Amino acid sequence: xxxxxxxxxxxxxxxxxxxxxxxxxxxxxxxxxxxxxxxxxxxxxxxxxxxxxxxxxxxxxxxxxxxxxxxxxxxxxxxxxxxxxxxxxxxxxxxxxxxxxxxxxxxxxxxxxxxxxxxxxxxxxxxxxxxxxxxxxxxxxxxxxxxxxxxxxxxxxxxxxxxxxxxxxxxxxxxxxxxxxxxxxxxxxxxxxxxxxxxxxxxxxxxxxxxxxxxxxxxxxxxxxxxxxxxxxxxxxxxxxxxxxxxxxxxxxxxxxxxxxxxxxxxxxxxxxxxxxxxxxxxxxxxxxxxxxxxxxxxxxxxxxxxxxxxxxxxxxxxxxxxxxxxxxxxxxxxxxxxxxxxxxxxxxxxxxxxxxxxxxxxxxxxxxxxxxxxxxxxxxxxxxxxxxxxxxxxxxxxxxxxxxxxxxxxxxxxxxxxxxxxxxxxxxxxxxxxxxxxxxxxxxxxxxxxxxxxxxxxxxxxxxxxxxxxx
Amino acid sequence: xxxxxxxxxxxxxxxxxxxxxxxxxxxxxxxxxxxxxxxxxxxxxxxxxxxxxxxxxxxxxxxxxxxxxxxxxxxxxxxxxxxxxxxxxxxxxxxxxxxxxxxxxxxxxxxxxxxxxxxxxxxxxxxxxxxxxxxxxxxxxxxxxxxxxxxxxxxxxxxxxxxxxxxxxxxxxxxxxxxxxxxxxxxxxxxxxxxxxxxxxxxxxxxxxxxxxxxxxxxxxxxxxxxxxxxxxxxxxxxxxxxxxxxxxxxxxxxxxxxxxxxxxxxxxxxxxxxxxxxxxxxxxxxxxxxxxxxxxxxxxxxxxxxxxxxxxxxxxxxxxxxxxxxxxxxxxxxxxxxxxxxxxxxxxxxxxxxxxxxxxxxxxxxxxxxxxxxxxxxxxxxxxxxxxxxxxxxxxxxxxxxxxxxxxxxxxxxxxxxxxxxxxxxxxxxxxxxxxxxxxxxxxxxxxxxxxxxxxxxxxxxxxxxxxxxx
Numbered sequence: 001x002x003x004x005x006x007x008x009x010x011x012x013x014x015x016x017x018x019x020x021x022x023x024x025x026x027x028x029x030x031x032x033x034x035x036x037x038x039x040x041x042x043x044x045x046x047x048x049x050x051x052x053x054x055x056x057x058x059x060x061x062x063x064x065x066x067x068x069x070x071x072x073x074x075x076x077x078x079x080x081x082x083x084x085x086x087x088x089x090x091x092x093x094x095x096x097x098x099x100x101x102x103x104x105x106x107x108x109x110x111x112x113x114x115x116x117x118x119x120x121x122x123x124x125x126x127x128x129x130x131x132x133x134x135x136x137x138x139x140x141x142x143x144x145x146x147x148x149x150x151x152x153x154x155x156x157x158x159x160x161x162x163x164x165x166x167x168x169x170x171x172x173x174x175x176x177x178x179x180x181x182x183x184x185x186x187x188x189x190x191x192x193x194x195x196x197x198x199x200x201x202x203x204x205x206x207x208x209x210x211x212x213x214x215x216x217x218x219x220x221x222x223x224x225x226x227x228x229x230x231x232x233x234x235x236x237x238x239x240x241x242x243x244x245x246x247x248x249x250x251x252x253x254x255x256x257x258x259x260x261x262x263x264x265x266x267x268x269x270x271x272x273x274x275x276x277x278x279x280x281x282x283x284x285x286x287x288x289x290x291x292x293x294x295x296x297x298x299x300x301x302x303x304x305x306x307x308x309x310x311x312x313x314x315x316x317x318x319x320x321x322x323x324x325x326x327x328x329x330x331x332x333x334x335x336x337x338x339x340x341x342x343x344x345x346x347x348x349x350x351x352x353x354x355x356x357x358x359x360x361x362x363x364x365x366x367x368x369x370x371x372x373x374x375x376x377x378x379x380x381x382x383x384x385x386x387x388x389x390x391x392x393x394x395x396x397x398x399x400x401x402x403x404x405x406x407x408x409x410x411x412x413x414x415x416x417x418x419x420x421x422x423x424x425x426x427x428x429x430x431x432x433x434x435x436x437x438x439x440x441x442x443x444x445x446x447x448x449x450x451x452x453x454x455x456x457x458x459x460x461x462x463x464x465x466x467x468x469x470x471x472x
Numbered sequence: 473x474x475x476x477x478x479x480x481x482x483x484x485x486x487x488x489x490x491x492x493x494x495x496x497x498x499x500x501x502x503x504x505x506x507x508x509x510x511x512x513x514x515x516x517x518x519x520x521x522x523x524x525x526x527x528x529x530x531x532x533x534x535x536x537x538x539x540x541x542x543x544x545x546x547x548x549x550x551x552x553x554x555x556x557x558x559x560x561x562x563x564x565x566x567x568x569x570x571x572x573x574x575x576x577x578x579x580x581x582x583x584x585x586x587x588x589x590x591x592x593x594x595x596x597x598x599x600x601x602x603x604x605x606x607x608x609x610x611x612x613x614x615x616x617x618x619x620x621x622x623x624x625x626x627x628x629x630x631x632x633x634x635x636x637x638x639x640x641x642x643x644x645x646x647x648x649x650x651x652x653x654x655x656x657x658x659x660x661x662x663x664x665x666x667x668x669x670x671x672x673x674x675x676x677x678x679x680x681x682x683x684x685x686x687x688x689x690x691x692x693x694x695x696x697x698x699x700x701x702x703x704x705x706x707x708x709x710x711x712x713x714x715x716x717x718x719x720x721x722x723x724x725x726x727x728x729x730x731x732x733x734x735x736x737x738x739x740x741x742x743x744x745x746x747x748x749x750x751x752x753x754x755x756x757x758x759x760x761x762x763x764x765x766x767x768x769x770x771x772x773x774x775x776x777x778x779x780x781x782x783x784x785x786x787x788x789x790x791x792x793x794x795x796x797x798x799x800x801x802x803x804x805x806x807x808x809x810x811x812x813x814x815x816x817x818x819x820x821x822x823x824x825x826x827x828x829x830x831x832x833x834x835x836x837x838x839x840x841x842x843x844x845x846x847x848x849x850x851x852x853x854x855x856x857x858x859x860x861x862x863x864x865x866x867x868x869x870x871x872x873x874x875x876x877x878x879x880x881x882x883x884x885x886x887x888x889x890x891x892x893x894x895x896x897x898x899x900x901x902x903x904x905x906x907x908x909x910x911x912x913x914x915x916x917x918x919x920x921x922x923x924x925x926x927x928x929x930x931x932x933x934x935x936x937x938x939x940x941x942x943x944x
Contacts, residue, residue, distance in 0.1 A: 028715055028718055028719055028722065028840070029840050032844040032845040036845065058703070058723075060722045060723055068843065069845075070846075094841075184685075184688045184689050185688070185689055185691060190685075193683060193685060193726075194685050195667060195684075195726070212667070212684035212685060212688060213656075213662075213665060213666050213684060215688060216657070216684060216687060217656045217657055218657070231530070243500055246500055249747055250500065250532045251530075252747075253744075254665075254667070254726065254744070271726070271743050271747065272724040272725075272726070272743070274747070275720065275721055275743065275746070275747060275750060278747060278750050278751060278754070279721065279750060279754070282750070282751070282754030282757075282758070283835060283839070285754075285758060286754070286757060286758055286831060287831060287832070287835065289758065289761065289831070290827050290828055290830065290831025291824060291827060291828050292828045292831055292832055296832050297832055297836050297842075297850075298841075301853050301856055301857060305856075305857045305861060308828050308857065308861060309861055309864060311828070312821065312824060312828075312861060312865060315820065315824045316865060316869065319816065319817040319820040319821060320817065322816055322817075322820070323813050323814055323816060323817055326812060326813045326816070327813045330813065333805075333809050333812050334806065334809045337802045337805050338802075339812075340798060340805050340809075340811075340812035340815075341795050341799045341802065342795055343812075344791065344794055344795060344798070344816060344819070344928070344932075345788070345792065345795055347816070348787065348791040348794070349784065349787065349788060352763060352784060352787045353780070353784055355762050355763060356762055356763050356764045356783070356784075358762065359758060359759055359761070359762025359763070360759070360762070360764055360768050362758075363755060363758050363769070364769050367751075367755075368500070368501050369566075369769055370769075371501070371504055371540065372504040373504040373507035373508065373511075373540040373541075374540050374542075377542055378769075381773050381776070384777075385773060385776050385777045385780065388777050389777060389780060389781055389784060392781060393784060396785075396788065397788065400792070452820075456816070456820075460816075
């Protein structure tokens, strides 16, 4: 009995839905009480107490438990569980946490766990590891599986080749439904789950796919090609995972065949992997727009501090640039201090209006909704929106400032600066991400800084410039 | 022949992958050239030219085409196509665009199209429509289907009841694999695609599910319960769609049974609908963090302007609040103009540092990664990160300002203000979303404004306050 078999036996006991204790909530989150129970048992060196809780958890729960524990408790738990940790739990873990867990296990243990996983899950576990650790683990894996993993690792990161599962069901064109069913019943080495059967020609190129429901609904004498879907969407192994996700979403796919440059069938990607990609990519965009790295939440304190420092340093430089603009108007401000009081309003409104446009543009670019066909129309719309809102806020702000300082000129000046800055903000909110996209830089990562630099500089320059011109 | 049958026949001709013209790219995006071709043909009133292009498009392409055309061209295209528009195209359309298209069609046409769709897609088409239009369309639908749609509409928006497909395959507990296969082969009224067969008890409560691959791999004599998955995750019809998405993601589900309050099986949710939900929810978070509405991109100019105005008005109010703080130090600034030059740096660094923390917190809350078990540890980590970065940036900024104005005191004062503001920013970046979540307000929607108000006020107050104290 291998470590993997043992681990499999250790999986969750079946939970029947007639069981009154289990509510829908329990499938969604691991209750904090159970995390607390485990932490307390670990503190008290009560390994039975730990096992009592862990035994009731499914794989997703166990992964959550490991993630939610503090570093020390996490290590303690891994030391206790290592032999009986279900390999699937490793695949479920957050990337940053997984690296910590794997470091805590022996290479043989990780290798044994990986051997029990499907090829795509096994790859997920090892692909982000440090190269030495990766090599150490690969050495412990039986040759046949190792070759497959090494081949998968040869595809670029975040490509279809990394996502795909190698084991799949393909049958020749001349087979009937009866032959397919007999094959499925007798063949033992099949993937755990599959949703489509691929029909391949003699060169092993896919010519169609048959959803399992069609196999089941057809008579045994029907030939495969008569019921196959010919409009299949083959994925090249080098395709970026974001594109793969778009393909699945666009065509509501459940699985798609992966082909090599000779168009031969080499793997299959299923929708459950794509769901993770969609999540990941959306999270990446959110984090990048906020100036943080995707793995921030579970990172060690020092890594988080360092990565955020870099970003803030860029911001400090741009903040000094804006200060330098103000510095040019020192004498103006010393004569009219009201300018210092009001200038942040112009900058802030420009920044916010620009961020609105920027967000829409970044999202539309990510979803491929913004393209040459509607580019100029979209820019035109943003210009109009900015112009109208610019005029409205110029009016409101101008009147308030006039009333506040009882001085009409200051009202007119801030109004004019507001129109300028909001219109510039709208156009930059579209322009900056478009230019970055053209330069092959992810618009989500850098747009924000560029934009606020522009709106700060233009805001201060237009307001203080107009004031210097008209008031002095 | 119904309008729907005709439309079905009009679907894309099969594209074989041996066809050299079709590249993987074509499955991902509709080429802008084709959009231009259609637009030109519409301008020239050349309906054959339009059909020549449309005939080569699949449903996803046609939906893209309709989305990417300008309003006038869109209406022209719909007027041309209406009889032959594949109902599935309606389901694929962006919500805002769909409403425009449906308004352009007769109620009978929409009703005919909807009758050709599965219940979940049909619901998607009509659920967001204005109530009068919805009622008009429902009147035109045959009673049996109408009752189902009306029942689905009775579930809350964005709930599992709205997502589910009514047609499913359920069989009694005593059936064997052979009986199941015979049933599937003879029964005509089955869903178009299905992945699991649900086993129900006499009360019609689901007791397990059998993936189709297991049915295919088992001998005819095997009984359903012997191969069924008992750890099914039933979804209550009132469950929020975001929770449904989490359930699918957490347990890598392909389909899940939906139950009513009596735990009877009433529908099934499949992963392709969940993919759309995940996309939608991620998009919503990105847009809300940026201060815009989800439907912004395809909205008419006037709707976009109005919704952004509201948000900018809130920002204007908070900007005036910050100005009012500066106003309190008017006399200090008039004596030391360097303060006006430097004060935006303190505010801006606080805003950016706070946004980093805020982004991580909002995302972690959305993904249920932040919870009572790791709450205080996470807050502690943010405090430490802010403290260290605050100290580092205090040092850098202080030295630069000392050198710039050749005045050590100003360096010390900005350094002190920087530490205060970055630490406050870090704590607020965690605290604001947590408090909003506790108050059942979506943290994505309002956190940003609260946060920048805090960092602006604290930034100006600490810097100008310290300066007034020490310099004067």
